[in-house]
Amino acid sequence: MSHWLIYRTFWDLTVSGIVLGLIYALVALGYTMVYGVLRLINFAHSEIFMVGTFGVLISLTKVFGISLFDDGQYPYRSGFVLVAILVCSIIAAMVVSGAGAIVLERTAYRPLRGAGDAYGAVVLAFLTGLIASFLFSDHIMTNLAIAAVITGPVSFGYVRIFRRGRQAPRLAFLISAIGSSMAMAEAVATWGPEQRSVYTTPRVLEKKVLFNFLGADVRIDYVIVAIGAILMMTSLLLFVNRTRLGRGIRAVAQDAETARILGVNVNSVILVTFLLGGAMAGGAAMMFTLVYDQTRFNIGFLLGVKSFTAAVLGGIGNIKGALLGGIVLGLAENYGSSIFGGQWKDVIAFVVLLTVLMFRPTGILGESLGKARV
């Protein structure tokens, strides 16, 4: 094994480890915030990230018309166009992921809390119809038509069921999370043009080395990820600490029942939490495709597990903990894989988690969304 490698490439590993860590951190925020308000591990969050990478792919290839494998021919003529492309693709990813997170909360979780509403009923009914339609036809348009017809009466039935307002047991949420995660990934694998193989996302910029940091090459995409991630996290912290909805989120995280009595609309606070977590995952998705130039139907799985690890490592429910946990994990993985070899990467990540939890069961910074302060 190449033990000497770490000495020569230490700063290289540090730079790429921090970049990876920032992406983990952005995804970890979604786990941590939802845990804070609902005490629920949202295992479908990894698929919210995955959906975001496809948002980037579609916006780049279909909306901007940037073709794949266009080596040497970068699609911009001026820095202004490049910035516009970057901004638009990150917005596309955030919108797709945010919308995905909202649909997820409305259909998979809210009905279980005994607060299901008409929107959730309609979407659920449509999905039910879609699945039922495969009994009769394999043609996608026919399936959609059958689903649309079924939606009306079935959603009426769902509304009736929702009105009973029964609260499901805690484990039901977990099953619902795992189920919707699989459903989303498999849907992309089934209907996506490349099915289960890798999609290459177009490179929008030449990855030039901008400057040297102690002998490590700092590439332009690394700088973009660092600036973007820090901007997003700062604005999230400001939002949580300085606005009415942010105060609502902290109030619900500390004592949901009291918050409700004080007039906080808990369901809309939960919705905003999912929206913010989804948007952060969307931002992470855009940065991921920028650095790694690829996506896949199950791209979210391992990254999701790692990000969840990062959230637990830093202290679940703790916004700053997500940042710290992400960076620690990204660095540990990079250093570790250069010492022990790349195939040990994931082992190292979880050994770090177990070691930290042995000594600090609530994570490095401890639990609590309520305590989040600038």
Place this chain on the structure above:
Amino acid sequence: MSEVLLSVDQVTMQFGGVTALDNVSLHINKGEILGLIGPNGAGKTTCFNVITGVYAPTSGTVTFDDKSLLGLKRFQITKRGIARTFQNIRLFPDMSAVENVMVGVDAHSKTSVVGAILGIPRSRREETESRERAHELLKFIGIDEYAEVAARNLPYGHQRRLEIARALGTNPKLLCLDEPAAGFNPAEKQELNELILKIRDQGYTVLLIEHDMNVVMKISDRIAVLDFGRKIAEGLPHEIRDNPDVIAAYLGVPDDAA
């Protein structure tokens, strides 16, 4: 008589086979302090929970401001104008005092979710207004110098006062206090009495549940007495003090009432 703000009509509340409230009717007039007393397990807190929407009564109606409260969600009841404090303090421990009050003040904010995320001017203005209002309330309650202290680090008495300020933040017509004097020494009780009277004089209506007879007798305009889920008496403080049923049920020894 003055205008009725809240009326509870023939409310029965059963939990399984246990009848916690049995055909209870009472009303609260605008601008008065109604004391609700009774021995342990008499149904005071249940009555309180029916009014504040925690429980839906088995039968009977609750009318507030001429509209029924039944079937409303809890945050809607708060918006209608009923606020409460808790017997065991339930502040948001990791938020500062002023933020605790702001959570209450926010109940009446009008900015939509989208507006708040985009930071439109109205949401900024509401933010400033809500902070100012919270400071005003802290001053009124007398703990404004602790505005930036985390609620968990406040002294016990201040925590109780902060709960009242937070409840007032929701701009209620009716303020329900659940044993606000619990754990207070006589001097603190005296201050609390003054505070509650001051709140009444500001135009709020107060429903007071309290064990301490000194507090209840001194400041209540009227008193209702519950025992075993039934209302056994209602009237002015001196009438209650001399009511033999009440003495038998609750006070035990007549001298205690003084």
